[in-house]
Amino acid sequence: MEYITLIGIVILVVGFALKLDSILVIMVAAVATALAGGLNPMEFLETLGNSFVSNRSIPIFIIVMVVTGSLERNGLKQAAAALMQKAKSACAGMVVGLYGIFRLVFAAFNVSFGGVAGFVRPIVMPMAQAAAKNRAGKLTEAYLENIKGMASGMENVAWFFGQMLFVGTSGALLVQGTLADLGYQTELIDLMLVQVPIAITATVLTIALYLLLDRAYAKQAAASPDPDVFEEGDE
């Protein structure tokens, strides 16, 4: 029964799917695979140790943290907000799209401004809401919900594909390490360059789709009998 060596994959998939402690799941999967595959304890420890040492390139985010926290302290987020707000946008779709380009460009330099909690909610959403109200005349509950979904979607797409444009991003380092184990040597710069057309395509596609969707949502909102979400309050 050679299939028993696949036990580690089963543990990994089930463990992650059940949201068990990820580090525990990985270690149990490793031990189980070693046992099933007939590695003796010394061979197992040597494999683990060799891999860890040769993959020390992966957790180099540690040194980057030396400036990440201090950049935040010195007002990077405030500067990013000021830069974003310089652009005047005619509709919510444009605000979201502009943020996508902004996020993509900075992701390529491994610079982040706080994601959905730190940047989308406090900076992007108010800009998008103001633009949406300008265009549609009013901002209905449904329209607002759609803008929130698009802003988060733009954030994810631009960040996922954008960070691949940073030479030395942890995803590329993991790919490099995995390939090296299998006997294929690759350079980080090449792993990055091959991603350039993909990142641009993904971002342009998302912006185009969201601009079209936003136009439709704005029309719906203008024609809808639903009230403006911001008129219910004290205005």
Add this chain to the structure above:
Amino acid sequence: MGPIEFYMSPDVTLSDKLLEIFYVANGIVALYTAWKNLRDEGNEHRVGSALFWGILGFLFIMGRWLPSALTGALVIVMVVPAVLKRVTPGTNDAPTEREMEGNFHAIGMKIFIPALCIGVFALAFALFTPVSSLVGIGVGVLAAALIMHLYSKKNTPTVFLNDARRMLDAVGPVSLLPILLAALGSVFTAAGVGEVISGIVSSVIPEGNMIVGIIVYGIGMAVFTMVMGNAFAAITVMTVGVGAPFVLALGADPVVVGSIALTCGYCGTLCTPMAANFNMVPVAILDMKDNNGVIKKQIPIALVMLAVQIVYMIVLA
């Protein structure tokens, strides 16, 4: 070869020597985090936190010179406090809104210069020097810190180190998932998992057909990522089992296939509630009504990008 011979040897490239120094620098930051947590009475689990970051720092610095079985044993000791939830953030002085606003008024848009330093140096080293781009990242960090110090004398080495400790405390042990997954991949390879999977897969898909291999690899990455919620976990399994025997062994370009397979996995991330950080947490942060409101806006993009990337791999590989 011991450390002294290593640095003296003309057979070792300058890049490798600098890279080793760069790893030592990473190790020092981890050791500093361990030391601060050990002395921090506000940390609920001082010893566990110090053990975790301390062993990590030690392995960064000494890993190359230790017998690999000992390193492997230390990796296991290191993750024990993490699994037991004994690695916790300590007390820190996170910057207040007021401090950040004040610094922004003093420094302004110039703060983008140090922010972009790391990326610029990484790229410059990759393009213009024979030295590893990782060393460029290290030099970029140094340059960024120097520039910030020139902007404001308040930015001292202690401030940088304490901020680094605050960030490391915040990300915690989960930040080591990628390197642990890479280690798991090595165990898979050593145990012969790849051969078993390729035995199974070859009974389903025709061997020697690279196009079919690429399609299975790309879609497999997306599906596995959707199930596990983590593209990094998927890439180790899929590359050992499918990527290597059905695509790379047929002579495909490992750069194209390896890199793009990961972003095929990201398409899976865009479609799954399992990737809670990206798809569910924003729903809560933005007070959305529909739990799947973010995923619904991403599915069309993920499907198109998956197709685009599979075609891209077939054309380039």
